[in-house]
Amino acid sequence: VSYLGPAGTFTExxxxxxxxxxxxxSGEISQMPVNSPQQAVDAVREGTADFxxxxxxxFVDGFVTPTYDALDQGSEVQIFAEEAIEVSFTIMARPGxxxxxxxxxxxxxxxxxxxxxWMAGNVPNxxxxxxxxxxxxxxxxxxxxxxxxxxxxxxxxxFGLDKLVSDVADVRGAKTRFVAVRKRIAPPARTGxxxxxxxxxxxxxxxxxxxxxxxxxxxGVDLARIESRPTRKTFGTYxxxxxxxxxxxxxxxxxxxxxxHMQAEDLVFLGSWxxxxxxxxxxxxxxxxxxxxxxxxWVRAALEGREY
Numbered sequence: 515v516s517y518l519g520p521a522g523t524f525t526e527x528x529x530x531x532x533x534x535x536x537x538x539x540s541g542e543i544s545q546m547p548v549n550s551p552q553q554a555v556d557a558v559r560e561g562t563a564d565f566x567x568x569x570x571x572x573f574v575d576g577f578v579t580p581t582y583d584a585l586d587q588g589s590e591v592q593i594f595a596e597e598a599i600e601v602s603f604t605i606m607a608r609p610g611x612x613x614x615x616x617x618x619x620x621x622x623x624x625x626x627x628x629x630x631x632w633m634a635g636n637v638p639n640x641x642x643x644x645x646x647x648x649x650x651x652x653x654x655x656x657x658x659x660x661x662x663x664x665x666x667x668x669x670x671x672x673f674g675l676d677k678l679v680s681d682v683a684d685v686r687g688a689k690t691r692f693v694a695v696r697k698r699i700a701p702p703a704r705t706g707x708x709x710x711x712x713x714x715x716x717x718x719x720x721x722x723x724x725x726x727x728x729x730x731x732x733x734g735v736d737l738a739r740i741e742s743r744p745t746r747k748t749f750g751t752y753x754x755x756x757x758x759x760x761x762x763x764x765x766x767x768x769x770x771x772x773x774x775h776m777q778a779e780d781l782v783f784l785g786s787w788x789x790x791x792x793x794x795x796x797x798x799x800x801x802x803x804x805x806x807x808x809x810x811x812w813v814r815a816a817l818e819g820r821e822y
Contacts, residue, residue: 516554516563519547522649522669528597528692529567537595549646552584565696572690575627582755586713593785595694602683603664606675616640620651620660631684701786708761711784715753729773733766761786
């Protein structure tokens with residue numbers, strides 16, 4: 515399983531949880547740390563890894579666009595599982611270092627956004643040093659590349675660093691969503707509480723995006739996210755990344771995607787997978803699907819000439 519390494523990242527923690535749930539099968543797994551989400555996904559495409567685990571969203575900085583770009587660029591892969599990890603950081607340094615000694619603090623750029631206020635109040639003179647991952651920041655400190663790092667607590671043990679401050683986070687209870695990726699196969703069975711993700715391109719004509727999104731609105735499909743990304747081919751052309759609530763087996767989702775396919779120049783299915791339940795969010799989608807299933811049964815009865 516490829517993941518953003520080295521050992522000690524939050525991505526590794528998500529990988530371990532997914533493995534404990536049996537998402538990668540019942541056998542023993544081998545971890546394959548890499549330097550970026552792109553490398554993790556490409557390892558699956560190239561066959562050097564069977565699965566990849568990558569971050570797709572955090573509650574502070576939003577969606578992780580490099581991951582979505584990685585999923586879209588290259589042969590098709592598919593998301594099949596998800597895990598959310600609560601994120602807080604430990605400030606760690608080489609033995610003998612105090613907070614007053616810190617002039618450089620290394621961490622991942624996304625993590626930096628999550629501790630900026632803490633840094634301003636506690637190490638105001640420290641300069642941010644970008645690292646490819648939070649655990650890589652800890653490794654950098656162990657190699658004298660920075661005075662301190664903000665990383666998961668386990669990274670301090672792995673790299674022989676002292677833990678100066680624990681549970682550092684500007685937003686308490688913030689979480690990061692991670693997904694498991696594999697080569698294209700049939701998606702996991704519909705659960706009634708699922709996410710679906712697609713990427714598409716539209717003709718550059720007035721109203722094309724409105725018409726495309728209206729296909730979901732007309733069918734009552736809830737959109738969780740839409741974002742445009744440059745195609746990197748022609749200036750001013752874009753691809754749209756769309757996350758929605760529901761499964762491709764759900765009739766409204768299926769029909770909306772069918773209608774989108776008729777309008778789009780290109781449509782890539784990134785997967786339908788079970789979504790973690792949010793205790794703070796009332797879920798009515800399952801009730802809607804039950805009503806739609808009943809309506810579909812009625813249509814089938816009419817087509818087959820039987821009473822319903």
